[in-house]
Amino acid sequence: MSINTSSIPLPAWLEIGLIPVLNIVMALFFSGLIMLAIGVNPIEAVGIMINGAFGYDEAIGYTLYYTTNFIFTGLAVAVAFHANLFNIGGEGQAYIGGLGVGLVFLLLDKYLPMILLIPLGIIAAGLFGAAWAYIPAWLQAHRGSHIVITTIMFNFIASSIMVYLLVNVLIKPGQMSPETRQFDESAWLPFMHDVLGWFGMEVTRSPLNLSLVFALICCVFVWVYIWRTRWGYELRTSGQSEAAARYAGIKPKTVIITAMCVSGALAGFVAVNEIMGVHHRLLLNFTAGYGFTGIAVSLMGRNHPVGIIMASLLFGVLYQGGAELAFEIPTITREMVVAIQGLIILFSGALALMLRPWVVKVYLKFKPVDEVVPA
Amino acid sequence: MSPPADSGTGPLAIELRGISKRFGAVRANRDIDLKVARGTIHGIVGENGAGKSTLMSILYGFYQADSGEVLINGKLVAIHDSSDAIAAGIGMVHQHFMLVDTFSVLENVMLGAEGNALLSHSAAAARKELQRLADEYQLSVHVDSLVSDLPVGEQQRTEILKALYRHAEILILDEPTGVLTPQEADQLFVVLNALKERGVTIILITHKLREIMDVTDTVSVLRMGEMVSHLNTRDTSMSELAELMVGRKLETRNYHRDEPLPADTANGIEVVDLGVVDKTGKARLKNLSFEVKRGEILGVAGVAGNGQSTLLEVLSGIQSPTSGHFIINGQQVSAEQPINPSQMRQLKVQHVPEDRLKLGLVKSFTAAESSVLGYQRADRFNLRGMLRLSTIRAACRRLMEGLDVRPADPNLRSASFSGGNQQKLILARELERQPEVLLVGQPTRGVDIGAIELIHEKIIEMRDKGCAILLVSVELDEIMSLADRIIVMYEGQVVAEVNGRDANKTQLGLMMANAHQDPAA
Numbered sequence: 001m002s003i004n005t006s007s008i009p010l011p012a013w014l015e016i017g018l019i020p021v022l023n024i025v026m027a028l029f030f031s032g033l034i035m036l037a038i039g040v041n042p043i044e045a046v047g048i049m050i051n052g053a054f055g056y057d058e059a060i061g062y063t064l065y066y067t068t069n070f071i072f073t074g075l076a077v078a079v080a081f082h083a084n085l086f087n088i089g090g091e092g093q094a095y096i097g098g099l100g101v102g103l104v105f106l107l108l109d110k111y112l113p114m115i116l117l118i119p120l121g122i123i124a125a126g127l128f129g130a131a132w133a134y135i136p137a138w139l140q141a142h143r144g145s146h147i148v149i150t151t152i153m154f155n156f157i158a159s160s161i162m163v164y165l166l167v168n169v170l171i172k173p174g175q176m177s178p179e180t181r182q183f184d185e186s187a188w189l190p191f192m193h194d195v196l197g198w199f200g201m202e203v204t205r206s207p208l209n210l211s212l213v214f215a216l217i218c219c220v221f222v223w224v225y226i227w228r229t230r231w232g233y234e235l236r237t238s239g240q241s242e243a244a245a246r247y248a249g250i251k252p253k254t255v256i257i258t259a260m261c262v263s264g265a266l267a268g269f270v271a272v273n274e275i276m277g278v279h280h281r282l283l284l285n286f287t288a289g290y291g292f293t294g295i296a297v298s299l300m301g302r303n304h305p306v307g308i309i310m311a312s313l314l315f316g317v318l319y320q321g322g323a324e325l326a327f328e329i330p331t332i333t334r335e336m337v338v339a340i341q342g343l344i345i346l347f348s349g350a351l352a353l354m355l356r357p358w359v360v361k362v363y364l365k366f367k368p369v370d371e372v373v374p375a
Numbered sequence: 376m377s378p379p380a381d382s383g384t385g386p387l388a389i390e391l392r393g394i395s396k397r398f399g400a401v402r403a404n405r406d407i408d409l410k411v412a413r414g415t416i417h418g419i420v421g422e423n424g425a426g427k428s429t430l431m432s433i434l435y436g437f438y439q440a441d442s443g444e445v446l447i448n449g450k451l452v453a454i455h456d457s458s459d460a461i462a463a464g465i466g467m468v469h470q471h472f473m474l475v476d477t478f479s480v481l482e483n484v485m486l487g488a489e490g491n492a493l494l495s496h497s498a499a500a501a502r503k504e505l506q507r508l509a510d511e512y513q514l515s516v517h518v519d520s521l522v523s524d525l526p527v528g529e530q531q532r533t534e535i536l537k538a539l540y541r542h543a544e545i546l547i548l549d550e551p552t553g554v555l556t557p558q559e560a561d562q563l564f565v566v567l568n569a570l571k572e573r574g575v576t577i578i579l580i581t582h583k584l585r586e587i588m589d590v591t592d593t594v595s596v597l598r599m600g601e602m603v604s605h606l607n608t609r610d611t612s613m614s615e616l617a618e619l620m621v622g623r624k625l626e627t628r629n630y631h632r633d634e635p636l637p638a639d640t641a642n643g644i645e646v647v648d649l650g651v652v653d654k655t656g657k658a659r660l661k662n663l664s665f666e667v668k669r670g671e672i673l674g675v676a677g678v679a680g681n682g683q684s685t686l687l688e689v690l691s692g693i694q695s696p697t698s699g700h701f702i703i704n705g706q707q708v709s710a711e712q713p714i715n716p717s718q719m720r721q722l723k724v725q726h727v728p729e730d731r732l733k734l735g736l737v738k739s740f741t742a743a744e745s746s747v748l749g750y751q752r753a754d755r756f757n758l759r760g761m762l763r764l765s766t767i768r769a770a771c772r773r774l775m776e777g778l779d780v781r782p783a784d785p786n787l788r789s790a791s792f793s794g795g796n797q798q799k800l801i802l803a804r805e806l807e808r809q810p811e812v813l814l815v816g817q818p819t820r821g822v823d824i825g826a827i828e829l830i831h832e833k834i835i836e837m838r839d840k841g842c843a844i845l846l847v848s849v850e851l852d853e854i855m856s857l858a859d860r861i862i863v864m865y866e867g868q869v870v871a872e873v874n875g876r877d878a879n880k881t882q883l884g885l886m887m888a889n890a891h892q893d894p895a896a
Contacts, residue, residue, distance in 0.1 A: 009788070228761050230751045237748065240737045246693050247726070247734040248749040249717030 014359060016302050020348060022355050023300075024314070027347040031340045038331050045325060045332065052324025053317040059324070061192065061206025067309075067316035068208075068273045071215040073294025074312055075222050076266035078303040080147075082226055083259035084239035089136060089151025090267040091291025092158030093129040097268025099162065100128025101275045102170065102180055102282030109184035117187045121276045122214070122269070129268015130261040132158060137260030141253035147260070155291070166284055180282040189277040209277035211269075218266060219305035225262070235259050267291060299349040311348075318344065385412035387449060388545055388576035389434070394443035396429055403429035405600045407443070411593070416567060416577045418587040418608070421597030422620055422823045427580045430597070431547050435467045436460040447545070463545075466538025470550040472530050476523040480516050480533050481505065484540050501540070508539050512569045527678075528559035535566065539575075546570065547578045552586060556678050557851075557884030564590045582620075584613040598622055621824045630835050630857050631876055640668040643812045643843020644690065648699035651685050651867075659685040660867045662699070667843040669811070672834070674858025674875060675847040678887050682867035683847045684729055687816045690845065691726035692719040704812045704843075720749055722812075725805040727798075729816030729847065735801040736789045743785035746771035746804050774803035779829065795826030802833060813837055816847045831857060851880055865889040 009015075032042035053063045073090045080087035087093075104124040109117060136150035166178040192208040226232040238245040238255040245252055274286045297315055301307025322337035347354075391409040395402070403426045411417040421427045432438045434445065436454040445452055447463045454460050460467070474483050484501060491497045502518060509515050516532050517525070525533070531551060538546055548567075552560040567577055567590060579591060587594050588608060596604040596619040604619050649663040660682050667673040675683050688694040690703060692714045700709035704722050708714045719726070728734035736745035747756055747767055756767055771785035778799040780792070789797065798818065805813070815834065819827040834857060838844055848854050854861055858875040863886040871886040 009791075224761070228764070230757055230760075230762055233744070233747075233751045233762060236740075237737055237751075240739055241733060243730070243733045244735070244737050244748060247691075247716060247728055248751070249692070249715050249720065251715075 010356075010360065010363060014363060016304065016307055019352075019356060019359060020300060020302075020307070020310075022359070023347045023352060024344060026355070027340075027344040030343050030347075034336070034339065035332070038336075040329055040331055045329065048328050049317070049321035049325050051321075052328070053321035056204070058204040058206050059320060061204070061208040063313075063316040063320040064192075064212055065206060065208040065273070065278070065316075066319040067312045068212045068215045069270050069290040070293060070297045070312035070315045071219065071308060072266055072269045072273070073290050074297030074301055074308040075218055075305065076263045076291075077294045077298035078301070078305075078308060079222060079226070079235075079266060080259055080263040081298060081303045082232075082239050083235045083255055084242075085137075085140070085256060085259060085263075086148050087133065087151055087260065087263045087267075088148055088295065089133060089154045089264070089291070090270075090294045091287050091289070092151070092155035093132045093264040093267035094270035094274075094287045094291050095155075095158045095162055096132040097125040097129035097265075098271035098275045098282055098286060099165070100124035100126075100268065101271045105183040105187045105276075106170070106180060106282075109187040112186070114186040118189060118276070121187060121189075122272055125268040125271040125276075126265035127268075129271075130265040133260040133264025133267070134257065137257045140260075141256040147256075162284065166282065170282060178284055182281045185280075187276065188280050189272065191277070207278045209273065211273035211277045214269070214272060216309075218269065219309060222266070223305045231258070267294070296345040296349050299352065300345075314344070315341075385415075387411065388413040388447070389578075390446040390449070391430075391434075392444040392446070394430065394433060394440045394445070396426075396433060396438060396440050398429075402600045404433070404440070407597075407602045409595060409602065409605075411576055411578065413448075413576050414571060414574045415592040416571055416579060416590055418579045418581065418591035418594040419597060420580075420582060420584065420587055420594060420616055420620055422582065425597040425620070426600040427597055428549060431467070431549060431578065431580060434460070435465060435547065461541050461543070464543055465545045465547065466535075466541060466543025467547045468531065468534040468538065468549065468551060470553060472534055474522045474530060474533060477521060479519050479521055480525070480536075481518045483522055483533055484537050486537075488541060504540060505536060508536055511573065512539070512566060514539075514566055526559075527554050528556075528562060531555070531563065532566070544574070545576045545578070547580070549580045550582070551579070552581065552583060553849075554679060556888045557880065558888055560586070584616050587616065588613055596620055617824065630831065632859065636668055636670055636859075640670060642666045642702070643669045643671075644673075644701065644703050644845060646690075646699075646701040649689065649696050649701055650698035651689055651694065652697045653685075658867055660689070660696075663867075663869055664699075665862055665869060665872070667812075667845055669843045670838060670841045671860070672838050672844040672846055672858045672875075674854035674861040675845065675864055676851060676854050676861055676883055676887060677849075677864035679849050681864045681887075683864055684816070685867070686864070687726065687729060687814055687845075687847055691724065691728075691814050692716040716749065717752070720808065723808065723810050724812040724814070725808055725810035726814040727802055727805050727816065727818060729820075731794075731797050731801055732790075736797060738788070738790035740789050741786050742775070742780075742789055742792065742800060743768045743771040745789040746774055746785070746800060748804070750804075750808075774800065774807060777807075778803040778833070793823070794821035795823045798822050798830065799826060802830060806833060806837065810837065810842055813842050813844045814847075815844065817849065818846070819848075819850065819853060827853075851883055854878075855880070855883075863887055 035042040035045050053059055073094065076090050077087055101121045101124050104120050105117065108120065132154060136147055136154055139145040139150050140147045170180045171178050172181040189209045189211060192210065193203045193205050195210065196203050226236065234250045235255050237248060238250055238252050242252050245255065270287060270290055275282060279286060293315060297308055297311045300311035318341050322340065325332050326334045326337050387410050389409065389411040391407055394404050394407040396404040407430060419427050429438065433440045434454065436456045436459050439455065445454060452463050454463060475486065481498060481501060484505060485497060489497050505518055514532050514536055516529050516536065522530055522533065535546065551563060555563065571577060581587060591608045594606050594608050594611065594616065595602055596616060598620060644667040646663055646665050649660055650658065651660040652658050665673065675686065677683055685694065689696050690701065693716055695710060695713040696708065697710055700707055703724055706714065706722055732738060736748060750756065756763055768785045772783060775783040780796045780799045780803065792800065818830050818834065822830065834844060846854065846858055855875065855878050861873050861875055861878050862869045863871040863883065865887065870889050
């Protein structure tokens with residue numbers, strides 16, 4: 001290939017609009033081939049999936065409930081990524097965030113009113129998540145331990161701690177399953193169907209709760225933080241070029257620790273959705289891999305809040321529609337749905353730029369090159 | 376002597392016909408014709424970005440031309456990759472050596488041409504062949520030394536041997552003297568002449584006109600992707616070549632002050648016994664002592680990598696000294712009293728870094744964002760925790776207009792500007808703060824001749840305003856024309872100091888190689 005296409009800038013609607021869509025189309029195409037191979041009509045399957053994700057209000061509720069988790073973990077990965085840190089520890093940070101919520105509510109839910117409990121729960125989720133990210137961040141900044149290794153290991157540590165605490169310490173006395181007692185209702189984040197009910201809208205029950213609103217607020221916060229504040233400026237400088245950061249008097253160590261704490265707090269907010277919004281008690285494995293999927297979400301959303309919302313929605317559809325698909329068509333198993341998700345991650349993440357050279361070539365046919373690159 | 380390339384009388388080693396190449400918008404080469412006679416040295420000169428390297432990369436198969444023909448020894452050839460080029464007898468010595476540091480010279484030469492499953496076999500053959508080449512072309516190297524242990528000049532000879540080992544009859548050298556001392560460069564030219572005597576055709580790409588005048592037979596000038604002239608070297612002059620390169624007349628200026636500074640002028644920088652030992656325990660700076668007066672430019676000469684970069688980093692607060700101290704604009708700094716770059720900026724000590732792409736700006740940022748690098752916390756750019764983007768953009772536009780940065784578009788990505796314009800933007804950013812001490816590293820590296828003039832004028836303007844200026848440069852001409860005094864650094868020490876007015880190039884070159892006191896060594 002004679003033209004180095006990677007140096008040619010594309011307008012945003014191509015770069016973050018068309019190319020991701022093309023990637024998904026590719027993934028769906030190959031998923032279709034797999035379905036054909038096992039004798040399932042792919043068109044029908046896509047229909048079931050879409051219907052399962054959007055067809056009725058309960059489906060929409062579930063889709064958006066999953067989306068909420070992905071927004072939190074996607075943002076967490078993105079913030080760290082802008083500082084050139086790869087936070088794989090979202091899973092553990094979310095888990096420990098849940099511990100924070102659990103401890104606060106187990107101690108205080110009998111004594112405080114809702115108006116205090118909800119903010120306290122959110123703060124606890126964020127603080128505990130941030131604290132869990134702080135340790136690997138400190139190790140990276142001051143000891144050079146690689147953040148990928150340490151955050152992965154901290155996922156295992158978090159998991160073990162939670163098992164120990166739930167089995168031995170926090171378990172509700174007199175039961176077999178390792179769960180805490182249910183929190184007082186004043187600590188529950190209102191369900192969306194309840195909220196809409198107050199306004200006279202009747203919708204079917206679903207796990208969707210007000211966390212979605214909080215997730216969207218977090219998106220705005222992250223956007224402002226990264227692109228509109230000097231702290232974000234310093235974070236991006238440090239992420240793009242450590243040498244430039246040092247030249248500018250920015251301390252890379254401080255940036256590493258700040259970025260990871262913000263990232264950990266965002267991951268911790270998964271507990272707001274899961275523990276405060278849905279389960280209303282602390283239990284094992286409520287994070288269910290959302291932390292890892294956040295990596296794919298962030299990659300697909302190009303580490304931008306708007307992209308992350310769209311990618312989260314897509315993964316919400318895949319989770320909810322995929323479950324429906326496995327239910328409706330017996331030949332499609334749960335594993336098959338995971339394979340389709342895998343294809344989407346493959347094409348949108350690992351092969352994200354595969355189609356770019358061709359897009360650039362087509363683009364250059366319509367636009368004189370001289371206008372694209374300043375000489 | 377060999378016939379001039381233009382006359383076409385001698386047998387041609389290389390002929391290019393109508394070569395064109397674009398990269399997206401940039402027309403790197405436009406309809407280029409070139410004829411080089413066998414057994415001659417042909418120079419190609421042009422400013423940065425004129426298309427020299429692209430043209431040679433096409434010849435060596437890194438890029439494919441969009442149109443045009445390449446003839447080697449009169450035969451049309453298609454060069455798709457470097458192995459085609461090698462098969463056609465073309466060898467290339469890159470500006471940045473393509474050597475494996477941890478391999479010996481022998482292993483590097485054999486790399487990719489092992490020829491046998493068992494290395495010992497080909498190693499013996501290669502050793503013999505290398506000996507022959509070394510004798511024939513006066514190319515002595517230590518065959519079994521690791522490349523990382525060799526001086527730069529010898530690494531370069533290894534590159535040349537690599538090409539000859541592959542039976543290159545045409546040798547392309549891309550900016551070969553950029554990393555060499557003047558003495559090493561002279562040695563290189565001896566080798567090149569020996570090669571030429573044996574019938575090897577050499578293409579020398581450089582922006583140093585003196586070298587063109589010294590060693591080439593014919594010369595071509597590239598300007599903005601087009602071949603503007605083919606000349607016989609003996610019929611032209613440096614000033615003519617410079618004008619052809621730039622496309623307009625250049626004045627040579629003497630920037631030196633008429634009167635020396637009064638003896639009691641205050642010091643802007645005073646360095647006392649400064650030492651830096653890096654993390655690996657290696658001494659980067661050793662017992663450095665010098666001072667820079669207000670209104671004076673102190674030039675720091677030296678072959679790249681002799682501590683100049685560390686010196687700039689220490690004086691600008693990026694690194695801390697490990698011994699000794701310095702006083703900069705009244706503030707004492709030592710290992711016990713470190714200072715950071717932000718505090719330095721507040722002291723009105725501004726730093727134009729050597730490596731503008733790594734330190735001076737952030738490539739993926741817009742020009743506006745890069746234009747506040749280091750000043751992102753300034754009050755006028757912040758309001759209640761938020762950056763004032765419109766103020767930043769307006770300030771950037773003003774900087775761009777002040778120093779003629781083109782295009783004057785604050786929203787363009789920093790990497791999209793040419794080297795000269797990036798440098799002007801950084802200089803504008805730092806000069807806007809009215810520095811009282813200015814640290815400048817390689818102000819004109821990779822900068823077009825037109826911009827060089829402007830940058831030099833700005834530096835002189837600051838000097839005349841009473842700013843103390845430390846100028847680090849590998850371009851001796853630059854240091855000699857700007858600096859009031861020159862110190863020469865060698866292995867982290869100051870080995871000599873001369874008056875800028877009296878400096879001469881040969882003497883400085885010897886000092887840079889630390890050979891001036893002991894000519895026998």
